[in-house]
Amino acid sequence: MTFSSVKNKQRLSDSVQRIKPSGIRRFFDLASTMDNVISLGVGEPDFVTPWNVREASINSMERGHTAYTANAGLLELRQEISKYMKQRFQVSYQPEGEVLVTVGASEGIDLAVRAIVNPGDEVIVVEPSFVSYAPIVSLAGGVPVPIGTKKENDFKLTPSQLEEAITARTKAIILCFPNNPTGATMTENELKEIAYLVEKHDLLVLSDEIYAELSYDEPHYSFPRCxxxxxxxxxxxGFSKAFAMTGWRLGFICGPEDIVSAMLKIHQYTMMCASTLAQHGAIEALQNGQEDVSRMVTSYRQRRNYLVKAFDEIGLPCHFPGGAFYAFPDISPTGMNAEEFAEQLLVEEQVAVVPGDVFGEGGETHIRCSYATSLDSLRTAIERMGAFLERHKIN
Known part of the structure; x- marks a missing residue:
């Protein structure tokens, strides 16, 4: 008996098929086939993880610490996270029950959404934003509702925008400040205006503060302080951005015990625990890494100041980012759309940037440029981009 004539059932889920691949990856894949490319597209520090952090991880392995940790992470690490959040950002969380160590902040976002979203719940996504927010909401059965922030408001979320987007089905809002990709930040008073609406409409907030340490002009104000x-x-x-530990894949969640416990249940079944070696390195980073963080922040601030001024000078108006390590220049004077601009720039001048439209509403006429690379590389990239604009008679 054969079944060759029997048609296969649909192999893939509807939700997965509806999700588009990351718009960032296409340009990275194309750039990887080319020589002499300067990449302003990668969202990771160009610094190597400090030696004392690497050494702590190596030493933990040599001492035989290679087994699973508790699902929530090493208690010592959770204690250090608790101290760090209190000392640096004035928010208090108990190491047991209110802190969860995750496989990168990305897993934390996924766990948070899955723990609180029921099918049909609406989740407001403040855009331009990290590319994974809306797809994660969709995969959980929720409905992502974008709010496009505007350049004229310095890409800050305004209370009127939020009020307009809230419906009876709204469950939560995802915030990310300092923002990826715009570098926008929000002040204490601006966040308190958002907090008023959150309480008025009985919402939850996912506050992605992965770039909190990378705030250049004013101290970061953590949303749960409102x-x-x-x-x-x-x-x-997490540890990826501030501590130059992207490849270590280590993040953390802090929150009310009932929600963190729900996330821990999902984490138990999907990840078991984060890397033991990475957790030992993270303990060292929190105990002795602030000097290295300060050194990197000083370098990023210098690069930001150069790059924003340089973009303005070559004819690409650029919002002045208060945090993260991204510039978000406006390419509308060129008459090109973001994808066209990014592709032609890569092919003609071997400079890789990310089209702003992959980050959602508000990014359509922009490109994201990471300044987590050397000043020499930034200068060369600006020279090439200036030549590109001149060739196309744009500036």
């Missing part, structure tokens, strides 16, 4: 927001906020952060 009155009434501690119990409504799931704070997501």
């Amino acid at each position: 009155e009434g927001m501690w119990d409504r906020t799931i704070l997501i952060s």
Whole structure:
């Protein structure tokens, strides 16, 4: 008996088929086939993880610490995270029950969404934003509702925008400040205006604060510090950006115990625990890494100041980012759309940038350029981009 004539059932889920591949990856894949490319597209530090952090991880392996940790992570690491959040950002969380160590902040976002979203729940996504937010909401059965922030408002979320987007089905809002890709930040008073609406409409908040340390002009104000927001906020952060530990894949969640416990259940079945070696390195980073963080932040600030001024000078108006390590210049004077600009620039001048439209509403006429690369590389990239604009008689 054969079954060759029997048609196969649909192999893939509808939700997965509806999701588009990351718009960032196409340009990285194309750039990888070319020589002499300067990449301003990668969202990771160009610094190597400090030696003392690497050494701590190596030493832990040599001492035989190679087994699973507790699902929530090493208690010592959770204690250090608790101290760090209190000392640096004035928010208090108990190491047991209110802190969860994750496989990168990305897993933290996924766990948070899956823990709180029911099918049909609406989740407001403040855009331009990290490319994974909306797909993660969709995969959980939720409905992502984008709010496009505007250049004229310095890419900040305004209370009127939020009020307009909220419906009876709204469950939560995802915030990311300092923002990827715009570098926008929000002040204490601006966040308190958002907090008022969150409480008024009984919402939860996923506050992605992975770039908190990379705030250049004003100290970062953590959203759960706003009155009434501690119990409504799931704070997501990690070690990738500030501590130059992207490949270590280590993040953490802080929040109310009932929500963190729900996320821990999912984490138990999907990841078991984060890397033991990475957790030992992270303990060292939190105990002795602040000097290295400060050194990197000083370098990023210098690069930001150069790059924003340079973009303005070559004819690409650029919002002045208060944090993260991205510039988000406006390419509308060129008459090109973002994808066309990025592709032609890569082919003609071997400079890789990311089209702003992959980050959602508000990014359509922009490109994201990471300044997590050397000043020499930034200068060369600007020279090439200037030549590109001159060739096309744009500036």
